[in-house]
Amino acid sequence: MISTVRKYMKRLMYVIYKKIVLIIVRLTGPPRMLRFDSEINGDILRLFGARIGKNKVRIHSPITLHAAESGYANLIINDGCILNGNNFLDLSSRLELEKGVSLGPNVVIMTHNNYNHNVFLQEKMKHTCGNRDVLIKKGAGIKASALITMGVTVGENAIVAGGAVVNRDVSDNCFVAGVPARAIKEIK
Numbered sequence: 001m002i003s004t005v006r007k008y009m010k011r012l013m014y015v016i017y018k019k020i021v022l023i024i025v026r027l028t029g030p031p032r033m034l035r036f037d038s039e040i041n042g043d044i045l046r047l048f049g050a051r052i053g054k055n056k057v058r059i060h061s062p063i064t065l066h067a068a069e070s071g072y073a074n075l076i077i078n079d080g081c082i083l084n085g086n087n088f089l090d091l092s093s094r095l096e097l098e099k100g101v102s103l104g105p106n107v108v109i110m111t112h113n114n115y116n117h118n119v120f121l122q123e124k125m126k127h128t129c130g131n132r133d134v135l136i137k138k139g140a141g142i143k144a145s146a147l148i149t150m151g152v153t154v155g156e157n158a159i160v161a162g163g164a165v166v167n168r169d170v171s172d173n174c175f176v177a178g179v180p181a182r183a184i185k186e187i188k
């Protein structure tokens, strides 16, 4: 009986806490960094336009959302996705994680590149500049500290090994590793 009351009180306090957080965040605008638990992180993302699945999604803090001053409409995270924390998600362009994708700790996903105020590099390296969508397909596993660059599609059930730099598309069921990432083997 006491433990049921305690459990109920704990949940009630949590719901109040969550409401307060959401009221404050609504007033202050989309944060660049999410620092809450998975449930509140998901609610904050939804509040500012991200499409986040309702089933088995885990979004562990901290998560940095780049180019998100006007909201998170470029972000789609489907059911069953797990973000293991310390992830940097660039929302300059659309970023979609299909069902069951996992991002290991420190994974960085970029959807733009620029040299900012450097006019020389901006001109000479024009082919490397711009905004391009990233798509991570169903079930793919992006392991710790990998970097996915703009315009890349990672195939279904592909694995990107820890520390890889992925600058080209990855086929379905392919294991890639290294800098730049190269196909190591087919997963069958």
Ligand SMILES: CC(C)(COP(=O)(O)OP(=O)(O)OC[C@H]1O[C@@H](n2cnc3c(N)ncnc32)[C@H](O)[C@@H]1OP(=O)(O)O)[C@@H](O)C(=O)NCCC(=O)NCCS
Residues within 6 Å of the ligand: 084, 102, 103, 104, 105, 142, 143, 144, 145, 159, 160, 161, 162, 163, 164, 177, 178, 184
């Ligand atoms: C993906 C991972 C699990 C693969 O582990 P593994 O035991 O090395 O896998 P395999 O034995 O199948 O490796 C196949 C080949 O790829 C190479 N390889 C594996 N991971 C590599 C990496 N990160 N960078 C470069 N090469 C790598 C292996 O050395 C091996 O090459 P070889 O056949 O010449 O010896 C591991 O690389 C990894 O990223 N671990 C981090 C896990 C993680 O991020 N967890 C977060 C929570 S989900």
